Amino acid sequence: MSFARLIGNDRNKQILQRLLRNGRVSATLIFAGPDGVGKRQFALTFAKAANCQKAPDHSFATDSCDECPTCRRIDEGTYGDVTTIQPDGQFIKIAQTRALAEEVVYRPREGRQRFFIINEADRLREEAANSLLKTLEEPPPTSTLILLTSRPNSLLQTIRSRSQRLNFAPLTIAEMETFLTQHYPRPVADTALLARVTGGRIGQATAFDLSDYRQERRTLIELLELMAAGQNRVRLLKAAEYIGKKEREEFEKELDLMTSLLRDVFLLAGGGSPTEIVNVDVTDRLQQLAEKIGLAKSIRWSEKLNEVRRSLRVNINRQIAMEAALLGLAEGKA
Ligand SMILES: [Zn+2]
Structure with a gap:
């Protein structure tokens, strides 16, 4: 989904689009907020926009087109330059972070910018995080790291101090109703109930x-x-x-x-x-x-x-x- 179609968390949208406009997408970002409020979706849209084939010459697109083969493959999870890292068991293991630190220095395989999205980044413990610190502090110009977490207070201080944090909030009831009406049309009473019962968390609403x-x-x-x-x-x-x-x-x-x-x-x-x-x-x-x-x-x-x-x-x-x-x-x- 493109930034234009995403609803809510407008400030974060502006920040990410500004990074794209200024060509400053190489960064380490923390997306913090409850589960289901769109952190992962924002990360993917950011990655799509940075690699979108409909970008003007010599600059990044400020939004994804969602139609070109690149945008589509990122949505499908089959694009070589967008990698997701998950905890292996209870924690993100040191072998995973070492592999990431090695991988991150390579140039993109097919697109313009590589994205490494770390799910549940609060499950990074000291030892594993230490192998990443240099990378977090200054990612190579063609790599972007995005750390997702619903428990930002459990993130190691060493990580927090090296990253820019964006806070995500649940949508308001009105935003949620608009979103559901546009993307998942159903009877009005159902939309009203769904928006309320899921507390503005899109991720929950789609599977409810x-x-x-x-x-x-x-x-x-x-x-x-x-x-x-x-x-x-x-x-x-x-x-x-x-x-x-x-x-x-x-x-x-x-x-x-x-x-x-x-x-x-x-x-x-x-x-x-x-x-x-x-x-x-x-x-x-x-x-x-x-x-x-x-x-x-x-x-x-x-x-x-x-x-x-x-x-x-x-x-x-x-x-x-x-x-x-x-x-x-x-x-x-x-
Ligand atoms: Zn595209």
Whole structure:
């Protein structure tokens, strides 16, 4: 995707396009920001623009055309001058960084500028990083290094001090809706929900299964309604069993989803601006729930879920924890 079509993180776009315009693409850059906000996409677009065959003579293009064979091959991951380095196991190994340091001095094989994109650069440890320091400080004129990280604070100081850092942020809800409407058209209600539920992270939105989400959500809304009614112990136990039997990761997702629903209920009960709710497509039902549960309970229930989440760290039985929480809350004992 070209810079012109990418939405959000405009300042970073300007910085990268300025580097291209001034012919100063040889650099070591850190792209820092949460997963799924477009760091990798920006790195690829930068690499495409620097190598695009539609560039004017004697200068770089300031954007990718996305049509020439070079742009296409970079998108496909088959271009010889764009290399991605991943952690091998838990860390990026010293053998990988040594190979990189040797490779980086060679001239481009087919294009104008070589790009080395290091994923999860915070997994570079001291020893491996040391073999790279000279390269990071002054990459050869035909090489560019881009270090991607969602944990910039874990990056070694020796790396940070030798690189220029660009911070990436999730898109705003409005930006996200525009992006989704342009590139992944779907019914308006779906776009609105997707933009909110993925918190402005494009990487998540493209792989998100809305129908799965809605199905799980329906179950949890029913559960909240059951709890609000404060009766039917048997069905509550069944619900606790259903959630408690899930594998840990899935179980945590259920807790997250329930917490997000309770946050919406909290907002609708008068705890904040209803324009900030996530589950916009079921506002009416959540509004009814908000009237039954009320502000104080919505807070208490969220706190209880946080307790369950914390207790997971000591490996408690999920089903028992869930039973205790749900029954306690429904009966007003918690
Ligand atoms: Zn091109």
